[in-house]
Amino acid sequence: MSDAKGEGVDTRAPIDQGISIMIGGDAGQGVESSGAGFALALARAGLHVFALQDYRSQIRGGHNFYEIRIANRPLYSHREPIHVLLALTPESIARHLDVLAPGGAVIYPDKFEVDRAALESRGVRAEALPLTAIAEQHGNRLMLNTAGLGAIAALTGFPLRFMEQVIQENFGKKSATLAEENIAVAREAHAVALERFGESFPYRVAPDEHAPRRMLMHGNEALALGALAGGCRFISAYPMTPGTSVVEWLAAVPDEYAMVVKHAEDEIAAVCMAVGASFAGARAMTSTSGGGFSLMVEAMGLAGMTEVPLVIVEAQRGGPSTGLPTRTEQSDLLFAVHAAHGEFPRIITAPGTVEECFEAGWRAFNLAERYQCPVVVLTDSFLASSLRTLEMDAIDFSKVVIDRGKTLAPEESGAQAGYRRFELSGDGISPRAIPGYEGAVITTASDEHDESGHITEESENRVRMMNKRMRKMETAGAEMRLPSLYGPAGADLTIACWGSTVGPCREAVDEMLEAGASVNLLQFTDLLPMDGDAVRQTLDACHRIVAVEQNYTGQLGRLLRMTSGIAPHHTLNKFDGRPFSPHEIMAGLEGIA
Amino acid sequence: MVTRLDTKIYDAATEVTWCPGCGDFAILRALKLALADLGIAPWQALVVSGIGCGSKLPDYTSINGFMTIHGRPLPIATGARLANPDLHVIVVNGDGDSYGIGGNHFLHACRRNPDLTHIVENNQIYGLTKGQYSPTSDKGFVTTTSPDGSIEAALNPLSVAIAAGATFVARGFAGEPKHMAQLIVEGIQHRGYALIDVLQPCVTFNRVNTYDWYRSRVYKLEENYDPADRLAAWLKAQEWEERIPLGVLYRSADSPSYEDQVGALKISSPVQSALRLAREPSPGQYEPLKAEFM
Numbered sequence: 001m002s003d004a005k006g007e008g009v010d011t012r013a014p015i016d017q018g019i020s021i022m023i024g025g026d027a028g029q030g031v032e033s034s035g036a037g038f039a040l041a042l043a044r045a046g047l048h049v050f051a052l053q054d055y056r057s058q059i060r061g062g063h064n065f066y067e068i069r070i071a072n073r074p075l076y077s078h079r080e081p082i083h084v085l086l087a088l089t090p091e092s093i094a095r096h097l098d099v100l101a102p103g104g105a106v107i108y109p110d111k112f113e114v115d116r117a118a119l120e121s122r123g124v125r126a127e128a129l130p131l132t133a134i135a136e137q138h139g140n141r142l143m144l145n146t147a148g149l150g151a152i153a154a155l156t157g158f159p160l161r162f163m164e165q166v167i168q169e170n171f172g173k174k175s176a177t178l179a180e181e182n183i184a185v186a187r188e189a190h191a192v193a194l195e196r197f198g199e200s201f202p203y204r205v206a207p208d209e210h211a212p213r214r215m216l217m218h219g220n221e222a223l224a225l226g227a228l229a230g231g232c233r234f235i236s237a238y239p240m241t242p243g244t245s246v247v248e249w250l251a252a253v254p255d256e257y258a259m260v261v262k263h264a265e266d267e268i269a270a271v272c273m274a275v276g277a278s279f280a281g282a283r284a285m286t287s288t289s290g291g292g293f294s295l296m297v298e299a300m301g302l303a304g305m306t307e308v309p310l311v312i313v314e315a316q317r318g319g320p321s322t323g324l325p326t327r328t329e330q331s332d333l334l335f336a337v338h339a340a341h342g343e344f345p346r347i348i349t350a351p352g353t354v355e356e357c358f359e360a361g362w363r364a365f366n367l368a369e370r371y372q373c374p375v376v377v378l379t380d381s382f383l384a385s386s387l388r389t390l391e392m393d394a395i396d397f398s399k400v401v402i403d404r405g406k407t408l409a410p411e412e413s414g415a416q417a418g419y420r421r422f423e424l425s426g427d428g429i430s431p432r433a434i435p436g437y438e439g440a441v442i443t444t445a446s447d448e449h450d451e452s453g454h455i456t457e458e459s460e461n462r463v464r465m466m467n468k469r470m471r472k473m474e475t476a477g478a479e480m481r482l483p484s485l486y487g488p489a490g491a492d493l494t495i496a497c498w499g500s501t502v503g504p505c506r507e508a509v510d511e512m513l514e515a516g517a518s519v520n521l522l523q524f525t526d527l528l529p530m531d532g533d534a535v536r537q538t539l540d541a542c543h544r545i546v547a548v549e550q551n552y553t554g555q556l557g558r559l560l561r562m563t564s565g566i567a568p569h570h571t572l573n574k575f576d577g578r579p580f581s582p583h584e585i586m587a588g589l590e591g592i593a
Numbered sequence: 594m595v596t597r598l599d600t601k602i603y604d605a606a607t608e609v610t611w612c613p614g615c616g617d618f619a620i621l622r623a624l625k626l627a628l629a630d631l632g633i634a635p636w637q638a639l640v641v642s643g644i645g646c647g648s649k650l651p652d653y654t655s656i657n658g659f660m661t662i663h664g665r666p667l668p669i670a671t672g673a674r675l676a677n678p679d680l681h682v683i684v685v686n687g688d689g690d691s692y693g694i695g696g697n698h699f700l701h702a703c704r705r706n707p708d709l710t711h712i713v714e715n716n717q718i719y720g721l722t723k724g725q726y727s728p729t730s731d732k733g734f735v736t737t738t739s740p741d742g743s744i745e746a747a748l749n750p751l752s753v754a755i756a757a758g759a760t761f762v763a764r765g766f767a768g769e770p771k772h773m774a775q776l777i778v779e780g781i782q783h784r785g786y787a788l789i790d791v792l793q794p795c796v797t798f799n800r801v802n803t804y805d806w807y808r809s810r811v812y813k814l815e816e817n818y819d820p821a822d823r824l825a826a827w828l829k830a831q832e833w834e835e836r837i838p839l840g841v842l843y844r845s846a847d848s849p850s851y852e853d854q855v856g857a858l859k860i861s862s863p864v865q866s867a868l869r870l871a872r873e874p875s876p877g878q879y880e881p882l883k884a885e886f887m
Contacts, residue, residue: 043887044887213887214887215883215886215887216886216887217886221886225879225882228879228882229876229879231866231867231870231871231874233857233861233863233866233867234672234675234676234863236668236672253882255856255857255860256860257857257878258857258858258860258861258862258863258866259857260675260676260855260857260858260862260863261857262671262672262675264668264701265668265697265698265700265701266697268665268668268698269665269667269668269671269697269698269701270668272661272665272668272669272672273668273669273671273672273675274672275661275669275672276641276659276668276669276670276671276672276673276674276676277672277673277675277676277863278672278676279659279669279672279673280639280672280673280676280677280680280864281676281677281863281864281867281868282676282677282862282863282864282866282867283863283867284672284676284863298662298665299662299665301662302661302662302665306659306661390886392883395883397876397877397879397880398876400874400876401874402870402871402874404867404871407871409868410868434864434868435636435639435657435673435677435680436636436637436639436657436677436679436680436864437636438634438636439636440636441635441636441655441656441657442657442658442659443651443652443655443657443658444658444659444660445651445652445658445660446644446660446661446662447660453658454605454607454652455649455652455660
C-alpha cells in the first residue's frame with residue numbers, strides 16, 4: 001500500500017470499530033430469533049447495529065450463527081474479531097475459535113465439555129454458566145438462548161430492560177406465560193452472571209440515551225417498502241431463498257394498502273402473472289433468486305418484445321443450480337445482462353445498502369414504465385437479509401417519485417380511436433394505453449409486429465421496430481447513474497464494486513485511509529445501460545483499479561470491459577458463499593500490491 | 594338489460610392465415626357471437642393467447658389482445674384479472690399450449706378458480722410445427738414424431754379439470770358454432786374459471802380426427818342431464834371412443850372466484866391504485882409502516 005498524498009497531520013479520531021457479539025448453535029435452537037431480538041434491543045438503546053445471519057438450508061440441526069456488530073457510528077458491515085460468543089453447542093466454540101478477540105469471552109452452558117486451555121491460551125475467557133439449569137428451572141430447556149442473552153447483558157453491562165421489552169413483545173403475542181417465563185430466565189441468568197463477572201469485562205455496551213430513534217431493517221424489507229411506496233400493488237412470486245422475504249413482507253401489509261399478493265405455482269407463472277398485471281396497467285413485480293430467474297427469462301423476453309414494464313427482483317445466492325441456497329454470491333450479473341434469447345432493451349440496477357434498496361424499490365417502477373421494458377434489480381443474500389440500523393430520514397417517503405412516463409390516463413386512452421400501441425417515436429417510446437377504456441383497443445404480440453401490434457414478418461418493418469425498441473436503451477442511458485466515488489479523488493488505488501460488497505469495501509477504505517493509504521471506492525449501482533464513454537473517462541482517471549466481487553469470473557470487470565473498453569487491473573474474488581469482511585478485502589489488496 | 598352488439602365491431606382488417614376449413618374459423622365466429630350476445634364491447638374484453646395456429650386469433654380481431662408465449666396465457670391472464678377485475682378476460686390457445694407445455698398452469702387454474710374463460714382449440718395435433726402428436730392425440734396416432742404410432746395415453750382434459758377442482762367444464766365442437774357460442778356465453782357468465790374444450794379439426798395435419806370423425810360421434814347432452822353432479826360429470830367425461838358428449842358437463846354455481854376472495858381487491862384494484870397514486874402519491878400513508886422496524 002502506498003502512502004497518503006497531501007500534507008498536514010491527520011487529526012481524525014480513530015474509527016470506533018465497535019464490538020461484535022456472536023450467537024452460535026444448531027438450527028432449531030433459536031439462534032436467529034434471539035439474535036434478531038437482541039439486535040432490536042440494541043437499536044432501541046440508541047446503538048448502531050449491523051447484524052448478519054449465517055445458516056444452512058435445513059430446518060433442524062446443523063451449525064448456525066448470528067453476528068451482531070455494535071458501535072456509536074453507522075456500520076456498513078460485519079467485522080472480526082468477535083468479542084463475545086454465546087455458544088449454544090460445543091461445536092460453536094471449536095468453529096469460531098480463530099476469530100475470537102483476545103480479552104473477549106465465550107459464554108456456554110456449564111454442562112459442555114470445553115477445551116478451556118485452547119481458549120485461555122488465546123486470551124479468551126471461558127465462562128461456563130448454569131444456563132441450562134436456569135432455563136429449565138424458570139421455563140424450559142428451549143429457553144437456553146434467552147438465558148444466554150441475559151448473561152451477555154450482564155457481561156457487557158447492557159441494561160436488561162431493553163431485552164425484556166423485546167421478549168415481552170415477541171413472546172407476548174403467542175402467550176403471556178411464555179413471555180413471563182422467558183423474562184424470568186433472562187433475569188436469573190443476568191443475576192447469576194452479574195455476580196460472577198461484576199464489571200470485569202473490558203468490552204462494554206452502553207446505551208446512548210441521547211440518540212435519535214432508528215429503524216432496524218434488511219435489504220428485502222427496504223426494497224419491498226420502496227416498491228409499495230412507489231405504487232406497486234401487485235406481486236406474484238414463488239418462494240425461493242433469499243428472495244422470499246420481499247413477498248412475505250408485502251403479504252403482511254395491512255389490507256388498507258390494497259396490495260395484491262399472488263403465490264404462484266412456479267416461477268414461470270409468477271413472472272407471467274406480473275407481466276399480465278403490468279400489461280393491464282398495474283405496477284407489478286416478482287421476486288426470486290437465481291434459480292427462479294432462470295425460469296423467468298422467456299417471459300422477460302416477452303416483456304422486452306411487447307414493451308410491457310416489468311420489475312424483477314433477483315436476490316442472488318450461491319450458484320449454479322441449487323448451489324449454496326442460504327449463502328451469498330454476485331454471480332448472476334452477466335446472466336441478467338444476457339438473459340433470454342434475442343435482443344431487447346433492459347435495465348439492471350444493483351443497490352448496495354439497505355437505504356439504496358428502498359430507493360431501488362420505487363425507482364425500478366419508474367424506469368420500467370418510462371422505458372416500457374424489463375428492469376432487474378439485483379441484490380444478494382448478504383444485502384437481502386443483513387439487518388442494519390437506519391436513521392428515520394433514510395426512508396423518506398416524500399422523496400418517492402411516481403413517474404409513469406408515457407402511460408396514458410383513462411381519459412387519454414379513451415380519446416385514442418385508431419390507437420397504435422407501438423407507434424414510432426424519436427425516443428423509441430410509444431404512448432401506452434391501458435386496456436379497459438373506451439376508445440383505445442390494444443393489440444400486442446410476442447411475434448414481430450407493426451405499429452398497430454399486428455403480426456408481420458415484413459423486412460422493413462422488422463428493422464424499424466428493432467431500431468425503435470433498441471433506441472429506448474439509448475434514451476434510458478441518459479438517466480442512468482455513473483459510478484459514485486467514496487473517498488478522495490485521484491487515489492493511487494481504486495476499488496471497483498457493485499451491490500452488497502460496497503459495505504465491507506467502504507469499511508476497508510475507511511480503515512486504510514486511517515492507516516495513511518491512498519485509496520478510494522467506485523460503486524456501480526446502474527449496470528445497464530451504461531454510458532461507455534463516461535465510464536471510460538472515469539476509469540481512465542484511476543491509477544490502479546481492483547474489482548472486488550463475490551464471484552469467480554469477475555463479472556463487473558467483464559461488463560466494464562464490454563461497455564467501456566477498460567478492464568480493472570486486478571480482481572479480488574470470493575465465491576465461498578460467505579460475505580467479504582473488511583479485513584479480507586484489506587488482506588486481499590495487500591496480496592495484490 | 595343487455596344490448597346485443599353487431600359482430601362486425603370485432604372484425605379486424607388483418608389477413609386470416611388459417612388453412613381453409615380450419616376449425617379455428619368457427620371458434621373465432623363463436624367468440625364474436627358470444628361477446629355480441631353479452632353486449633361486451635371490444636375494449637371491455639381482453640383475449641390472451643399463447644403460441645400455435647389458434648393462438649393467432651387475437652390478431653384477427655379488434656378486441657384487446659395479447660398474443661404471448663407458448664403455454665403461458667393462463668398465468669398472464671390471471672395477472673391481468675387480478676390487476677383489473679373489470680376486464681372480461683378470455684384465454685384462447687391450443688391443446689399443446691394448454692395441456693402440454695402449459696399443463697401445470699392448467700391444473701392450478703382449475704383449483705384456483707380465477708374468473709377466466711378458457712377456450713381450448715383442441716385439434717389433437719401440433720399444427721403450426723407441421724404435425725406432431727399432442728397431449729390429446731389418441732394412442733396409436735401416427736405423426737412425424739410418432740412414426741410408429743403414439744405409445745402415450747391421451748390426456749382427458751375434461752376429467753382432469755373436474756378432478757382438479759374446475760367449476761365449469763364444457764366441450765364444444767367446431768362443427769356446431771352456435772352451440773359453441775352459447776357455451777362461451779355461459780363460460781363468460783360463470784363466476785370463476787370456465788374451461789371450454791373445443792374439438793376443432795386440423796384439416797391439414799390431422800387426417801384421422803376429421804369433421805366426419807367427430808360428427809359421427811358427438812352428441813349434445815340430454816335435457817335432463819344435471820351438470821351440478823360432480824361424480825356424474827366425471828363419469829360423463831370418460832366417454833370418448835364411440836360417443837362424445839357436447840355441452841356443459843360440470844358447473845358449480847356457488848363457488849366464489851379467486852378474485853372474490855382477495856381482500857385487497859375489495860378496497861382497490863392494482864390498476865386503479867396505480868392511477869390514483871400517480872395523481873396523489875400520499876406519502877404520509879406509509880409512515881405507520883416504519884413502526885415495525887423500531
